[in-house]
Amino acid sequence: MQKADSLTLHRWETPCSDVREIFWFRTIETLLPNYTGSKLCFSIRDKKQIYNFIFTCYEVYQVTDERYLLHYWEVTNRNLDQRIGTTFIVRNSQWHESFTAMREQAVGTLHHYVISSNDSCLEILTNSLPEIRVSDLHDDPFFIDSDSGSLK
Numbered sequence: 001m002q003k004a005d006s007l008t009l010h011r012w013e014t015p016c017s018d019v020r021e022i023f024w025f026r027t028i029e030t031l032l033p034n035y036t037g038s039k040l041c042f043s044i045r046d047k048k049q050i051y052n053f054i055f056t057c058y059e060v061y062q063v064t065d066e067r068y069l070l071h072y073w074e075v076t077n078r079n080l081d082q083r084i085g086t087t088f089i090v091r092n093s094q095w096h097e098s099f100t101a102m103r104e105q106a107v108g109t110l111h112h113y114v115i116s117s118n119d120s121c122l123e124i125l126t127n128s129l130p131e132i133r134v135s136d137l138h139d140d141p142f143f144i145d146s147d148s149g150s151l152k
Contacts, residue, residue: 005112009072010089012113015134016051018046024120025050026064026142032056042122044086045137052133053115058126060099069121072114081085090123097123130131 016022025043032038041056042063055061070088090096090112100110108127112152137143 004112006092008091009071009084010091011084012087012089014051014053014087014115014132017087019051019086020044022046022051022086022117024117027122034073036056042118042124044115044120048137050135050137050140053122053137054131054133055124055128056131057109057128059103059125061122061124062095064121064123066116066119066121069116072116088114088116090114095123149150 011017011041022044023046026041027043028041030039037057040058040061041052042055043050043052045051072084072088093112096110096112110125110127113124113126113130115124142149
């Protein structure tokens with residue numbers, strides 16, 4: 001794991017940046033036509049809404065549990081006046097440097113984005129921002145009602 005003092009974190013403003021109680025909902029990866037790439041949809045939810053982050057151009061991603069976020073929280077603890085939120089950009093990350101060093105050809109300027117929740121974390125290297133769609137949790141066809149335990 002990388003030393004926390006070489007990392008810098010920057011707030012990434014999204015519709016769920018300041019939501020405190022947020023949880024993983026689903027991750028879907030699909031191939032684009034003619035194998036021209038893939039699309040990734042990482043969804044997190046609060047009690048009322050689903051936040052869908054749709055990436056159509058990315059190099060690599062990893063999904064981990066919340067324990068992996070500890071090294072990022074070390075950075076924010078050093079600068080207590082900085083409120084990062086649940087979505088942020090990482091600069092000087094070892095993961096980013098390792099990936100770009102092993103690439104044979106340049107893929108453009110990759111940015112290291114993080115979407116964190118209370119129980120999971122998506123880290124992704126991409127050169128473009130995702131489309132973000134917010135929808136009502138109860139309108140989702142795969143929403144499972146916690147009271148009844150059944151699909152909508």
